[in-house]
Amino acid sequence: CAKKAKTAKDDKNGLPLCRMLLAELEAHRDAWPFLTPVNHKAVPGYRKVIKKPMDFSTIKEKLANNQYLNLETFIIDVNLVFDNCEKFNEDDSEIGRAGHNMRRFFDKRWTELLQ
Numbered sequence: 838c839a840k841k842a843k844t845a846k847d848d849k850n851g852l853p854l855c856r857m858l859l860a861e862l863e864a865h866r867d868a869w870p871f872l873t874p875v876n877h878k879a880v881p882g883y884r885k886v887i888k889k890p891m892d893f894s895t896i897k898e899k900l901a902n903n904q905y906l907n908l909e910t911f912i913i914d915v916n917l918v919f920d921n922c923e924k925f926n927e928d929d930s931e932i933g934r935a936g937h938n939m940r941r942f943f944d945k946r947w948t949e950l951l952q
């Protein structure tokens with residue numbers, strides 16, 4: 838059969854890379870709104886507006902349970918955190934700005950690591 842393309846996305850190093858990237862996200866000063874699931878009882882409207890909640894602790898759990906096929910499926914969940922943030926929060930707000938900062942940081946890091 839055709840030799841599988843060797844890229845960081847699907848080779849055996851994909852998952853250690855995900856764990857490293859997640860550790861960096863969790864350690865970031867602007868990670869605080871994203872560390873645990875949003876408590877929809879404390880945040881009116883959240884459950885209705887955000888169809889697929891995601892946060893760093895849930896991603897960590899999914900990594901531990903081997904629920905990510907490769908780096909690609911991991912990146913999709915990380916981007917979901919930031920897309921949910923943009924949908925619910927004003928750009929000019931504490932949480933909105935934290936989301937933009939975290940997305941910028943993440944995009945820079947995974948593209949650097951993939952080169």
Ligand SMILES: Cc1ncccc1N[C@@H](C)c1ccc2c(c1)OCCO2
Nearest residue numbers: 870871874875879880922925926932
């Ligand atoms: C990412 C996000 N988007 C929209 C709303 C919340 C959150 N984060 C939660 C943890 C959160 C962050 C900050 C809070 C809070 C909850 O509850 C009230 C006090 O301030």
